[in-house]
Amino acid sequence: SEKWDQSYDVVVVGSGAGGLTAALTAQAKGLSVLVVEKSDKYGGTSAVSGGGIWIPCNDQMEGLGCPDSYVEARQYLDILTEGEVDSERLDAYIHRAKEMVTFLRERFNVRFRSIPIYPDYFPHKPGGKPGFRTMEPENFYADQLGEEYANQRPPYPATLLMGRMAMNQVDAHALLCKDKGWVWLFLKVMWNYWTDFSWRRKSKIDRRMTLGQAMVGSLRKAMLDHDVPLWLNTGLTDLIEQGGRVAGVRVSRNGQSMNIEARHGVVLASGGFEANQAMREKYLPAPTDTRWSVAPGINHGDGINAGLKLGAATRFMHLTWGCPSAVLTGGGPATGMFVERAAPGCMMVNSQGQRFVNEAGPYTEVVYSIYEDHQKTGGSVPCWLICDARFRKKFPLGPIMPAQLQPDRAIPKEWENEVYYKADSLPELAAKIGVDADGLLAQTARLNAMAERGVDEEFHKGENVFDRYYGDPTHKPNPCLGKIEKGPFYALRVTPGELGTKGGLDADARARVVREDGSVIDGLYAVGNCSAAVMGKTYAGPGSTLGPAMAFAYLAVEDIAENA
Ligand code: FAD
Structure with missing residues (x-):
């Protein structure tokens, strides 16, 4: 049996939006939790993303005059996923994703707002909506992270005005499409940036965080407030099985091997395999090249491969969030x-x-x-x-x-x-x-x-x-x-x-990783791009990757807590 160097109730692998949501859920459920992150920055692709999450039936829609229903959302997803996605998994998403959003807001002050004009990607299909289902992070301010700011994966310069000033989705649309009032908005963004003398001494990049920066920043801030540990430069190398279940992880921390016990569960949130040329050639349509990827080049399929070694099933390995x-x-x-x-x-x-x-x-x-x-x-x-x-x-x-x-x-x-x-x-x-x-x-x-x-x-x-x-x-x-x-x-x-690959470990409605015969690998969960997407081949609307990553992280830890 293994000798453990450290022990937690839950170990989360990867620090994108899925991983950080899993960690906060564990904290709220009274479980001890550690996040291990392979790179020298936390936040993953999620930190450079638009930060949008697609949340059908979210709790702001009704008030904004666009009520949604399970029936409409299910009809829409049924048409788009063409019967290729497990029905219970679709149901779990439609019924519970909105609850994850409310939970993060009420418990941790991590806030999203519905965007009325950002349409579903197939608004003309039955059940599609002309807006409102997509939510974006509310503004967040970098100084709230203190020293930890330096460890967050920085935004892509192209998502900032002049490589400096932050825009949210609503601002970006107004400026790009010259919506009414765009000149005033442009001046306001400039003014707020240039008059923020104290922050500009620290960083060229705006104190105001938007998009994926605001999402990851506010999740990390909540972790700091509750002393949830996150280790950088710590990569999963193997899952450790004991007594027929996944009992922990082997990691390489700053080059040193360590065994960390996960008493109640391991949540893989380590992203897809877009940076792995050999896996691209094995699974994706040809030709394919890592250099074409819009993602930051950090995800090599480690979590997927670790699951495969234990006999996990995979699905949709030929697909990407193209x-x-x-x-x-x-x-x-x-x-x-x-x-x-x-x-x-x-x-x-x-x-x-x-x-x-x-x-x-x-x-x-x-x-x-x-x-x-x-x-x-x-x-x-x-x-x-x-x-x-x-x-x-x-x-x-x-x-x-x-x-x-x-x-x-x-x-x-x-x-x-x-x-x-x-x-x-x-x-x-x-x-x-x-x-x-x-x-x-x-x-x-x-x-x-x-x-x-x-x-x-x-x-x-x-x-x-x-x-x-x-x-x-x-x-x-x-x-x-x-x-x-x-x-x-x-x-x-x-x-x-x-934006990332979307095929990965087959997981059920509770994000439990399953084998080819449908049996569950006890103690192992997968969320985000290391799991097979609940969207199947489609992209239902803005936020269809991050919404599910976070929702299934929430559901995974709920399952862990129920069985702990
Ligand atoms: P990531 O966020 O990439 O996190 C995975 C983390 O795991 C990384 O930090 C990685 O370093 C770490 N890791 C990898 N291997 C290991 C290991 N062995 N051990 C420990 N850690 C490891 N999606 C949306 O839904 N809405 C959007 O608005 C949106 N906009 C986007 C804009 C851009 C420019 C891009 C590139 C993508 C966008 N996407 C968007 C896609 C979305 O960002 C990704 O699909 C999503 O971030 C994937 O989340 P994840 O948690 O699976 O992976």
């Missing part, structure tokens, strides 16, 4: 393309110069379409976002801000002919990127004619409220469909990246 991405020169995570695809005056084409997808569609769907088209034509990896000077002026283009804010001369030199390409005419641009010029010209002519009529007969761009979320409301007749006609012309190189 997101088209632009790879930057010099390494680091790729930039996710969330916004610009929906704006009028751009199109995505393959090497024949042909469109193959509704550019404004949900990012995961766009990536599925890239692979489908690549299978047929061999010409979609990479593919290209094409636009003209008018588009370039007003809208972002991957990592490049609108020319109004970032003119061509302010783009890093080394990005030209790597990240993006530019030419005075479309045939010249086609030659530079190796795309068929005649095909590109013919497609552009078709797009321009459709833009005139405002109807995308090819792929229906702009036909639903989600497409139009990042459209240009001042652009008529279709806020998502515009002409490409005024040079110079631009092409952004687009790869089928992802």
Whole structure:
């Protein structure tokens, strides 16, 4: 039998939103708990994310005038998950996710607010909603973390105004789409930042935390308030079984091996395998490359592999939370393309110069379409976002801000002919990127004619409220469909990246890891991207990865507490 170096009721592996929620739930249930985190920063992908959580029937919807029901949410998820997800797991999510949100607010002051205008990704499908189900973290202020601030994974510069000032989802929409009052908002954000002299002496980055920073920051703050320990530089290397159950973990802490007992349960919250090229090649559709990932490159599938060694079943290993991405020169995570695809005056084409997808569609769907088209034509990896000077002026283009804010001369030199390409005419641009010029010209002519009529007969761009979320409301007749006609012309190189992988250990409605025969591995739980997604192949709405990660963390620890 093992010699334990330390002993806790619960050990949580990984410090993303799922892991931290599990730790707080354990604290509230009176269980002792330790979080082990492999990297030198806590927060994982969750810390660099948008921080949105998709919570059907959340307790703010009714008051905001958009009541939701189990029946609608279930109908919507049934259609989207196509029978591939366990019914009890879907039920657990719909019935209990909202309770997790209330619990975090009431018990730990970790706060989320419903976003009325952020639509489900398939709002036109039965049970879909035009907004309200997605919640975002309320503002949080970095000074509340004290010294621990230095240990939080910092935000991606692209999610900050000028790499400094924080925006929440509502601000970002207002600024990008120039909603009513956006100038005033811009000035307010600037003013608050530049007049915060005492904080700027400490950090270039805003004291105000938003998005994933606010989510992870407020969860960590609650842990600090209740003395819940978190060890950095401590990676799971193995699960330890004893007497037919998982009894603890072996970790490497600053290079030293240690055995930590988990008297009542181990919660794996160690993310997916997006940073592991060998696993990508084994499981994901080809071609695939870690460099296309929008995630921070920290998750190598350790939790999944540890579970596999104990005979756990896996599901959905071929799927990702796909997101088209632009790879930057010099390494680091790729930039996710969330916004610009929906704006009028751009199109995505393959090497024949042909469109193959509704550019404004949900990012995961766009990536599925890239692979489908690549299978047929061999010409979609990479593919290209094409636009003209008018588009370039007003809208972002991957990592490049609108020319109004970032003119061509302010783009890093080394990005030209790597990240993006530019030419005075479309045939010249086609030659530079190796795309068929005649095909590109013919497609552009078709797009321009459709833009005139405002109807995308090819792929229906702009036909639903989600497409139009990042459209240009001042652009008529279709806020998502515009002409490409005024040079110079631009092409952004687009790869089928992802926010994270979504296949992993098969878990039941209580997040207990199961074997192929459906039996439970006692003492072992999996949440977040190391578990098989409750969403199956789909992405129901903004927050469909973090919402489930946190909800199943809450349910996992509830099960642990009931059996402790
Ligand atoms: P993570 O948050 O990545 O946490 C896993 C942690 O485990 C990491 O800290 C890692 O270092 C650690 N770890 C790995 N191996 C070990 C080991 N062996 N031992 C110990 N620790 C280990 N999703 C949404 O729902 N809403 C959004 O708004 C949203 N926006 C996004 C924006 C961007 C730019 C990106 C990249 C992603 C976004 N996502 C969003 C996706 C979401 O962030 C991830 O799916 C989610 O964070 C996964 O959570 P997790 O807890 O499984 O993994």
